[in-house]
Structure formats: C-alpha cells, structure tokens
Amino acid sequence: MRPPKSPIKADPAGVPARRAALRLLDAVLRRGQAIEQAFPAATQGIERADDRAFAHAIAAEALRRLPDLDALIDSATRQPLPGDAKARTVLRIALVQAFALGTPPHAAIATTLPLVDGGPRRLVHGVFGTLTRRGATLPALPTLPEEAAVRWREAWGEAVVTGARHAIAAPPPLDLTLKADDVMAPDGLSLLPRHRRLADGAAVPGLPGYAEGGWWVQDLAASLPARLIGGGDGRALDLCAAPGGKTLQLAAAGWRVTSLDISESRLARLRDNLARTGLAAEVIAADALRWAPSESYDAVLLDAPCSATGIFRRHPDVLHRVTPRLIAEMAELQGALLARAADWVRPGGLLVYATCSLEPSEGEAQLERFLGERRDFAIDPVLADELPDDLVAHPRGWVRTLPGMMADAGGLDGFFIARMMRTG
Structure with missing residues (x-):
C-alpha cells in the first residue's frame, strides 16, 4: 500500500499575497500576459481584498523597478542568476517590499522565503541579507528597460526618456470626467471643463458623486479624443469602445x-x-472587421487596439511584455480598422483616430499612410482652446502627448490623436 499523503500545509500569514505576486510576475515576464488579465487567477483563493491588493502592489512596483532590482541582485551574486530563475523573482519580491514599499526587512524576507526551497532558499536569504547590511537602495528615478528606452530615445529624444522615468517613479493622479457641469463631484484640480484631478489613492466608490453617477474615472489624455468630437445631436459610433469612458x-x-x-x-x-x-447608448458586441452598419455616422471615434505603451505609468507590465513584433502586429490591425471606420463616416462628418501608444508606427506613421490612401479625408486641426494649458497640437494639427508634458500638474498618459473630416 502507498503511504498516505501528508496534508498540505497552509501558507503562514502574509505568504499568500507574496505567492500571488510571484504568479503575477511569472505571468507577465514568462507568458507575456497583462497584469490585469493575470490577476484573477493569480489571486484565486485569497479572501481578503487587502491581501489581493497588496499582491498587485508588489508585482506592479517590481515591474516599475525591475532593471534596478536586478542590478542590486547581480551586485550580490558571484554568478548572474538566469533571468527567469525563481530565486531571482523571489528576490525581486523581497527587495521591492523592503526598499520601495516600506515593509520591514525582517517581514519582507520572512514572508518571501517560503516561496522557495533548498539551495535557492539559502541563496535568497544570503543575497537579501548582504544587500540590507550593505544599506543598498533603489534610485529615486527607476531605470527603464533598455529596449523601451532605446525606442523612445530614437523616436522622441532623451528628454522624453527622462520624463518617462519621472512618470513611473510615483503613482499617477486620479482623473475624473464629469457628466455635466453641475453634478456632485470631489474637489480637485480642473484642467479642462468637466474634469477633476485628485491625488492617487482615493477609494473611488466612496467619493462624492460616484453613486449618483456624476462622473467616471478617465485619464486626461484618454478623454481628449471624445472631447475633440465635441457636442452634437447626430449619430456617433464608438469603435473598440470598452471599457466605455468615451x-x-x-x-x-x-x-x-x-x-x-x-x-x-x-x-x-x-x-x-x-x-x-443614467446615460444611453446602443451597445453591440461584434468584430469591427466583420460588422457592417446599416447607415453612415456623423462622427466615428476609433480608439484602436495598440501596444498600450502610453499607459506604462499605470500599467508597468507593458514595459516588459511589449515587443517590436507586437507593435508591428498592432499597427497592421489599426490600419485595417481605420480603413473600415473611414467608410462609415458620412461626407462632412468627423473621424477621430487615437491610440494610447508611444510608438510612431501606431500614430504618426499610421496617419500618413491613411491620408496617402484616402484623399477624401483631411486633417481637421486641433485648436489651442480645445486642449489643456501647456499642451500644444502639432503644427500639422494632430495631438501627441508624451512623458514629461504637463509634469507640474501631474502629467498624463501617452496618446496619439488625429481628427479628420471626410471631404467627399
């Protein structure tokens, strides 16, 4: 007879959140998943919302500071650990708690060591002890992954790379878009009509006006595409609409x-x-590459699927899972969607194309290609009074937001936005 299996011991207090953080990092770094996509499975079985939130915080902060965490680890090992070694990832989790999240070092290592066994456990304990005794610290400005830094330096210059390092160093503010001028809403900085900017960390459902439906969360840059369509009483089509702010x-x-x-x-x-x-819209679940409307629209908004590198300060996983191949695939999809969307705009109507990307191939190059193929569309230049102070449209009329812009007011996500009119 086989001996009975030993009962599986439950993790000590604090360990489940760290184990979930390990799963999140594995999902992002090895499988290329978005952290939000991996979150439900990674935190399955963790009952306390605070523990689930802390697992997310550990993983997200580790992704913000990954190159610097790895540099610390490599400085304390005789031979470099493989990039996908479990011991390296566990060390990242322990170090980011102690050096960035304010967890006491003894608690950081005690709740992390159970994630490894045998030799790797001794290695993790030794490296962590070496670095804490040495008084190691993380730099005030995180180092960007080299591949992203090279792309953005070539596209936009060193100032944008520096701006990106500043942007990722601290949680971004919370932007709200108001339904109307007279709704209940929290006090905060107003950078455009029907806008509020709050410090990050507020519990959204408990803020004034949330239950009454007076506003929704939406980054300032993400609100610009719909703002540039303006008011109207005609028919508007919002393509790739979820989660729905536009x-x-x-x-x-x-x-x-x-x-x-x-x-x-x-x-x-x-x-x-x-x-x-209390707002109304016709909601349709369909593939825009196959769906066909029965009539044309006065305004079409295409916030196209993209690499999402522009939202790295809120979703640092994009810095590590987005590759040139993915960017090229997204650009090809955007071109196909833009060609479809253009056919659904009535003559004289507006087409707004937007992506939350910092890659020129998903913005400027896409627009140039489209305008070269569709002579019946022309740029409708964005005017200064349509934008926040300190944000200026490109001389040719489109809008490009970059890291470092509006930094004194809290910055904004990276976006490309072009408004076009169908002329014939």
Whole structure:
C-alpha cells in the first residue's frame, strides 16, 4: 500500500499575497500576459481584498523597478542568476517590499522565503541579507528597460526618456470626467471643463458623486479624443469602445451613440457605467472587421487596439511584455480598422483616430499612410482652446502627448490623436 499523503500545509500569514505576486510576475515576464488579465487567477483563493491588493502592489512596483532590482541582485551574486530563475523573482519580491514599499526587512524576507526551497532558499536569504547590511537602495528615478528606452530615445529624444522615468517613479493622479457641469463631484484640480484631478489613492466608490453617477474615472489624455468630437445631436459610433469612458462622454455631449467592441465581457463594464450614470447608448458586441452598419455616422471615434505603451505609468507590465513584433502586429490591425471606420463616416462628418501608444508606427506613421490612401479625408486641426494649458497640437494639427508634458500638474498618459473630416 502507498503511504498516505501528508496534508498540505497552509501558507503562514502574509505568504499568500507574496505567492500571488510571484504568479503575477511569472505571468507577465514568462507568458507575456497583462497584469490585469493575470490577476484573477493569480489571486484565486485569497479572501481578503487587502491581501489581493497588496499582491498587485508588489508585482506592479517590481515591474516599475525591475532593471534596478536586478542590478542590486547581480551586485550580490558571484554568478548572474538566469533571468527567469525563481530565486531571482523571489528576490525581486523581497527587495521591492523592503526598499520601495516600506515593509520591514525582517517581514519582507520572512514572508518571501517560503516561496522557495533548498539551495535557492539559502541563496535568497544570503543575497537579501548582504544587500540590507550593505544599506543598498533603489534610485529615486527607476531605470527603464533598455529596449523601451532605446525606442523612445530614437523616436522622441532623451528628454522624453527622462520624463518617462519621472512618470513611473510615483503613482499617477486620479482623473475624473464629469457628466455635466453641475453634478456632485470631489474637489480637485480642473484642467479642462468637466474634469477633476485628485491625488492617487482615493477609494473611488466612496467619493462624492460616484453613486449618483456624476462622473467616471478617465485619464486626461484618454478623454481628449471624445472631447475633440465635441457636442452634437447626430449619430456617433464608438469603435473598440470598452471599457466605455468615451461612450459616456459622447452620450453626455448629446450624441446618439452606438458602442461596439469585440469583447462581451469588457462591454459588461460599459453597461454598468451606463446604468450608473443614467446615460444611453446602443451597445453591440461584434468584430469591427466583420460588422457592417446599416447607415453612415456623423462622427466615428476609433480608439484602436495598440501596444498600450502610453499607459506604462499605470500599467508597468507593458514595459516588459511589449515587443517590436507586437507593435508591428498592432499597427497592421489599426490600419485595417481605420480603413473600415473611414467608410462609415458620412461626407462632412468627423473621424477621430487615437491610440494610447508611444510608438510612431501606431500614430504618426499610421496617419500618413491613411491620408496617402484616402484623399477624401483631411486633417481637421486641433485648436489651442480645445486642449489643456501647456499642451500644444502639432503644427500639422494632430495631438501627441508624451512623458514629461504637463509634469507640474501631474502629467498624463501617452496618446496619439488625429481628427479628420471626410471631404467627399
């Protein structure tokens, strides 16, 4: 007879959150998953919301500071650990707690060591002890992954790379878009009409006006594409609409909105926000490359799927999982979607193309290609009074937001936005 299996011991207090952080980092760094995509599975079985949130905080902060954490680890080992070694990832988790998140060193290592056994456990304990005794620290400005730094330096210059390091060093502010001028909303900095900027860390559902549906969370840069369409009472189409901030903006501005997205699950959040805010839109789950409307629209907004490198300060996983191949694939998809969207704009109507990307191939190059193929479209230049102070449109009329812009006011995500009119 086989001996009975030993019962599986439950993790000591504090360890489940660190184990979940390990799963999150593994999902991002080895499997190329977005951290939000991996989060439900990684935290499965963890009942306390605080523990789930701490697992996310550990993983996100480790991703913000990965090159610097690895430099510390390499300075304390005789031979470099493989990049995907479990001991390296566990050390990242222990060090980021002690050096960036304020966890006492003894608690950081005690709750992390159970993630490894045998020799790697001794290695983790030894390296951690060496670095803490040495008084090691992380730099005030995180170092960007080399591949991203090289791309952005070539595209935008050293100042943008420095701006990106500043942007990722601290959590970004919380931006709200207001449904109307007179709704209940928290006090904060107003950088545009119907906008509030709050310090990060507020519990959103408890803020004034949330339950009443007076506003929704939306980065200032992400609010610009719909703002550039303006108010109207005609028909507007929001393509790739989920999670829905732009649909809410268009509906609040008076448009009769059709919102289309390929993901039924992501549209659930849009429907929830429509119900909470009391706004209306026709919501359709469909692939924009196959869907065909029955009529044309006065305004079409295409916030296209992209590499999402522009939102790195909120989602640092993009710095590590986005590759040149993914950027090229996204650019090809954007071109196909833009060609489809253009056919659905009535003559005299507006087409707004946007991506939350810092890659020129997903912005400027895409626009040049489109305008070269579609002579019936022309740029409708963005005017100074349509933008926040200190943000200026390109001389040719489009908008490019970059790290370092509006830094004194809290910055904004990286976006490319072009507004075009169909002339024939």
